[in-house]
Amino acid sequence: MVGVRTDPFDVTLADLRVHRGSRHVLRRGELTEALVADVDARVPAGAQAVADVELDAFGGGVSVHGTVSSPWEGECRRCLSSIDGELVAEVREVFRRGGSEEEGTYSMGDEHLNLREMVLDALFAALPLLPLCREDCAGICPRCGADRNQGDCGCEEVVIDPRWSGLEILRGEVVSSQRPCAGEGTGQEP
Numbered sequence: 001m002v003g004v005r006t007d008p009f010d011v012t013l014a015d016l017r018v019h020r021g022s023r024h025v026l027r028r029g030e031l032t033e034a035l036v037a038d039v040d041a042r043v044p045a046g047a048q049a050v051a052d053v054e055l056d057a058f059g060g061g062v063s064v065h066g067t068v069s070s071p072w073e074g075e076c077r078r079c080l081s082s083i084d085g086e087l088v089a090e091v092r093e094v095f096r097r098g099g100s101e102e103e104g105t106y107s108m109g110d111e112h113l114n115l116r117e118m119v120l121d122a123l124f125a126a127l128p129l130l131p132l133c134r135e136d137c138a139g140i141c142p143r144c145g146a147d148r149n150q151g152d153c154g155c156e157e158v159v160i161d162p163r164w165s166g167l168e169i170l171r172g173e174v175v176s177s178q179r180p181c182a183g184e185g186t187g188q189e190p
């Protein structure tokens with residue numbers, strides 16, 4: 001139908017029947033809504049998602065396997081800098097007429113199968129739980145807030161130098177001995 005905007009993730013099954021058995025499908029489509037994980041990682045709205053899959057027709061439905069990919073963006077959990085990259089998720093799913101989430105399958109029509117829900121599920125599951133700008137990100141200094149990836153901020157390490165640890169203990173003893181004895185009363189009974 002000319003003029004009707006078709007969903008790129010929609011696959012016509014009549015075509016699959018013609019080719020019998022297996023068929024490669026490569027579809028590229030825009031996500032209308034952002035996918036947001038509970039951490040600072042998301043597939044932004046408008047991102048182009050790609051489904052590069054093999055469809056195999058069998059008696060009860062169609063099995064789909066291959067990869068799903070899209071760009072993602074977020075913030076590093078240690079230094080809060082912006083990061084982006086590409087998500088690539090492997091998929092191996094089954095579509096059936098009357099398929100359901102409880103059954104662990106996706107539903108499909110008699111003539112069509114839509115990959116979009118599977119694409120969204122796979123991308124959401126692939127979003128990183130601990131987004132990092134790089135594996136060894138040094139993070140932000142807890143004392144001054146400087147980005148330690150930019151160099152040493154000059155703050156002292158929290159780890160106590162063993163040469164000074166004796167002094168720290170001594171200082172602790174001095175403080176505790178100066179503390180007033182809160183547990184003892186004033187000597188005046190009510």
Ligand SMILES: [Zn+2]
Pocket residue numbers: 076077078079080081132133134137138139
């Ligand atoms: Zn970082």
Ligand SMILES: [Zn+2]
Pocket residue numbers: 141142143144145146153154155
């Ligand atoms: Zn610092």
